[in-house]
Amino acid sequence: MQAGGGVKEFVPKIVVFCCNWCSYAGADMAGVSRMQYPPNIRIIKVMCSGRIDPIFVLMSFMEGTDGVLVTGCHIGDCHYINGNYKTQNRFEILSEMMNELGLEKERLRLEWISATEGEKFANVVKEVVEQVKKLGPSPLKPVIE
């Protein structure tokens, strides 16, 4: 809120981690099919979702993003056989930690998106943005600003 300037609309920023082989390609597919979704996400590509160190997720919040979406290939489809199983395990632990950090669990989401699921990618982004908008700015935001 700004004094005298009226209410500034909350424009969330959301980090999306994509793996090179499926979900990044799914995001491209959304583009190729011209599926429209809100412009609040910033994609960071890694080779496999298994590369996503939980620290990256925490760091995202520490740096002021309002939500994080972790994506990868569907279970069984990981280009590196089973990297996404490890992602799933790490995600569960992370999700448990969210409350302790003073963050709502709903700011963090995991989705498997294949290279052809452009529509799913767009829909998931829409949902995440909506969810985060409902929650408002991340409580960690003031810490860094």
Place this chain on the structure above:
Amino acid sequence: MNAAGPTGGHIVRPSDGKEPKKVAWIQCVGSRTKERPYCSRVCCMYATKEAIITKEHTPDIETHIFYMDMRAYGKGFEEYYRRAEEQIGVKYVRGRPSKVSENPETGDLTIRYENLDTGEVGGLEANMLVLACAGVPTDTNKELAKILGVKLDENGFFQEKNLPLAPIETDAEGIYLAGCAQGPKDIPDSVTQASGAAAKAIMPIVEARGEEIEEVELPEEKEVKPTDEPRIGVFVCRCGVNIGRIVGVPAVVEYAKTLPNVTFVNEDIFTCSDDCRGRIKAAIEKYDLNRVVVAACSPRTHEGLFRDTCREVGLNPYLFEFVNIRDQCSWVHMNEPEEATEKAKDLLRMGVARARLLEAEEEGELSVGPECLVIGGGIAGMTAALELANMGFKIKLVEREQELGGMLRNLYKLFPTETPAEEAIAPKIRAAYEHKNIEIYTGVEIKDIKGYIGNFEVTISKKDSEDVFNISTIIVATGSQEIDATGYYGYGEYDNVVTQLQLERMLKEGTLKELKNVVIINCVGAREEEGKTYCCRFGCGTSIKNAKYIKEMYPDANVFILHRDIRTVGKKGEEYYNDVRANGVKFIRFSKDKKPLVFEEGGKLIVKVYDGLLRTDLEIEPDLVVLTTATEGAKGAGALQKMLKVPIGAGNFFHEAHVKLRPLDFATDGIYLCGCAHSPKGVVDTITQAVGAASRASIPMGVGMIKSEGITAVINPEACVNCGICMTMCPYGAIRMVDGVTEVITAVCKGCGTCVAACPTGALEQRHYQNKQIASQIKNVCRLVVE
């Protein structure tokens, strides 16, 4: 169903575009008929898949599949079928519908059918009907066959040279078959045959392998040290109007100029065009750029091109960074040009931050010698060994039994061609012994296998001597065996209950005595709820063939086959089945809940079975009961699995790298598999796989090396505490411990980075995806952060 299809993944009726509530499938439409007697092989599973997807998409849609036999014969198929029926709720009705009529007002359909399991006659109302039509040969087959001078079979598919022994070759020298050209088949079988065809096609020209390869001359790479001040060139693309119409490219360009270390910025209509790439090269040289960032389309399509552009003027390709402002920006925010422009700036800031920290990376190379170890001297191992030996590679063929030949040594004749099993193996045994490139070890055990592609060290033992040798690649062809049938249908208790393998031996040796009543029971210990959940793929054929032989020897004997689904899927299989059926062998179907009973009463062996068709119990007094049992991986498979560190699954069958795309490889480089070690199968499929596996193994050996991208994991030995967690993470066996010290085998590492994320001390790092590089992107999401 396809998200990219005309209805965007929604299932709607063609007539009125409404979503159906009830969908039916009819199988075997136009196949397994007089006109087209063969089975199309793929439809049972694809109807099942379609029904599953339909239900997953809209759970309350009812799905009904009308089928004749559910042919879930491949690896994992039976389990998939069971999941569809038991967990997803797909309804299966056995029977071929007699009539379909339409209600002209509603467009709904009535399908008249007789349920062959219950005898119930009914009509199913459905909103939509999907027909699983016969797979037919391509129209142009006739013409093509004429041009090539090869034959077509009676169904119009290309005719192989010999079934089952030469399923890839044709009668014409130098012409080979792959995929559905030879007959309907699914993806794994097609990929397998294609690999085999590639090996065959190389053979006549194998001497010339590796010749006439042109090397591109590149200038020497200029040295870029991590400590050098970054000098970044940014190239923003308008992609015609694709980006420029939405994203304010000039604003992005101006923004780029404000970012630290950005030395040069340019804007172009098509950055990927030849002249623009020329300008990038000129700028690298003129401004002494040591990093290049292109903001344009997707790295998935264009990264290689720009990396090459950099390399062409001596800049290491890993000093290039791609920012996607088209597929993931202008195309998805077409109505928000301002926000899209802001997003493009953010993405560029993140990309430049990462570029600042990029380092030059080397690609790895590992030499691979021409020696291959083939484990298993059955038809699969011998075929693979001969194939490779003919290509000039050196083979060590290892067999635990005293003789080569494997399972086929016990068999009489093969389904469906009645080729004597002896004819299949004898020439191969001879050829293997005579081949100068094959060294044969029989009666040996493998004690240990260490190392990785290009560098395996193998220890074998024979009686009390040991032998150690080095080889480059390994083919696993360890086969399968009958399960121990004790406890099933009185086996082990009554003398006259035998297995198919015992019967084969009797047929082969001519010791089968006169018989009056013979009962063959299929799927014994197979397709179970737990344990051996899978189908053995060849059991139906075996039972039908052996029933025929008994009938031929003793025409007055009654021969009954008690079966579940009949799965004669291979070429000529269905025709053979029809023939035997027409010639007096009696087929009685039982369901998994009403299995036959075998017992003794008053000194007589009795088989009691419920005949679903007659809806009554039948009692037979057989003088012989033959069990077609489930199969399982060979007994050494478990120990071998530990040595090779490759995955193994249900029934001790090995797991390939990818069911469809890499059916012959293990995920670990340099190890391949074929034959029944992969899953139970008949001789045609085994030979095809063996040639395919040889083909796969010949690739790294033929090239003489493997390459790895500059994205592999590296260990900082100072920070590493040798906890070994990374080793458990790696699916490729690319991390090993030598004398208590952990090391990455760079050539084997595929660069997924999973181990890096798991390293508790930060000793592991992934090149090109370093922690600090990823962190720089994260930190620059919200604002400019330079460290």
